Amino acid sequence: MRLRRKPYAKEMVQKHPRVVLEPERVKGFWKELFGNDRPIHVELGTGKGRFLSTVCRMHPRINWIGVERIEDVLLQACRKSDETDCDNLRFLWMDIQHLNEVFAEGEVEKILLHFSDPWPKKRHAKRRLTHHRFLNLYRKILTPSGTLQLKTDNESLFAFTLEELEHCGFRLLEFSRDFHRSPYARENVQTEYEEKFSERGLPIYYLLARPSSAY
Numbered sequence: 286m287r288l289r290r291k292p293y294a295k296e297m298v299q300k301h302p303r304v305v306l307e308p309e310r311v312k313g314f315w316k317e318l319f320g321n322d323r324p325i326h327v328e329l330g331t332g333k334g335r336f337l338s339t340v341c342r343m344h345p346r347i348n349w350i351g352v353e354r355i356e357d358v359l360l361q362a363c364r365k366s367d368e369t370d371c372d373n374l375r376f377l378w379m380d381i382q383h384l385n386e387v388f389a390e391g392e393v394e395k396i397l398l399h400f401s402d403p404w405p406k407k408r409h410a411k412r413r414l415t416h417h418r419f420l421n422l423y424r425k426i427l428t429p430s431g432t433l434q435l436k437t438d439n440e441s442l443f444a445f446t447l448e449e450l451e452h453c454g455f456r457l458l459e460f461s462r463d464f465h466r467s468p469y470a471r472e473n474v475q476t477e478y479e480e481k482f483s484e485r486g487l488p489i490y491y492l493l494a495r496p497s498s499a500y
């Protein structure tokens with residue numbers, strides 16, 4: 286995602302009411318932060334945030350959290366979220382590799398990976414967000430019935446993910462190599478990247494998986 290650096294973005298992000306500062310202090314207490322015990326769904330690599338700003342209105346009984354490490358991008362997600370007055374949406378400005386420092390075991394009902402960077406070079410495989418070092422981390426924070434959803438335009442990342450899921454003992458619940466023409470897309474909300482790729486006529490790959498034992 287190419288953006289001109291905005292020197293003020295860091296300060297604006299830190300001041301935004303939906304950005305949870307020092308999220309390590311909320312570990313194990315997310316229900317208290319939201320003021321209810323509704324399920325928590327976390328989108329990893331939120332980008333400009335259109336998905337979350339839409340679903341938080343469509344599904345008010347879910348608590349939504351977006352994780353993004355680039356402040357300029359997160360600022361756009363924050364601004365997008367200003368168009369809604371939902372109290373079930375928060376953002377984390379952090380690297381996904383530290384997820385287990387902010388969520389306790391079994392605290393998250395669903396993890397969503399939407400158009401994650403594919404890192405095509407083999408030597409960069411460890412950076413892929415479905416590398417087993419990440420999957421093992423997700424498994425820890427998911428509830429026993431928790432799920433992981435992936436949407437991508439990248440066939441290689443999809444194939445890699447299927448292998449890694451099997452290796453880590455995740456079970457496939459749903460699967461499509463042409464998501465938009467599948468029954469799973471009925472309530473789909475498109476992300477910015479998804480719209481871009483589907484406008485070009487590219488198929489979208491999709492899966493939903495569950496760890497055989499969440500933790």
Ligand SMILES: C[S@@+](CC[C@H](N)C(=O)[O-])C[C@H]1O[C@@H](n2cnc3c(N)ncnc32)[C@H](O)[C@@H]1O
Pocket residue numbers: 286329330331332333352353354355358379380381382399400401402476477478479
């Ligand atoms: C290709 S974009 C997709 C954005 C959005 N999900 C969509 O579908 O439009 C991937 C996003 O993930 C973020 N990202 C990648 N690796 C990350 C990490 N380790 N921690 C936090 N954010 C990350 C990037 O900064 C980028 O904004």
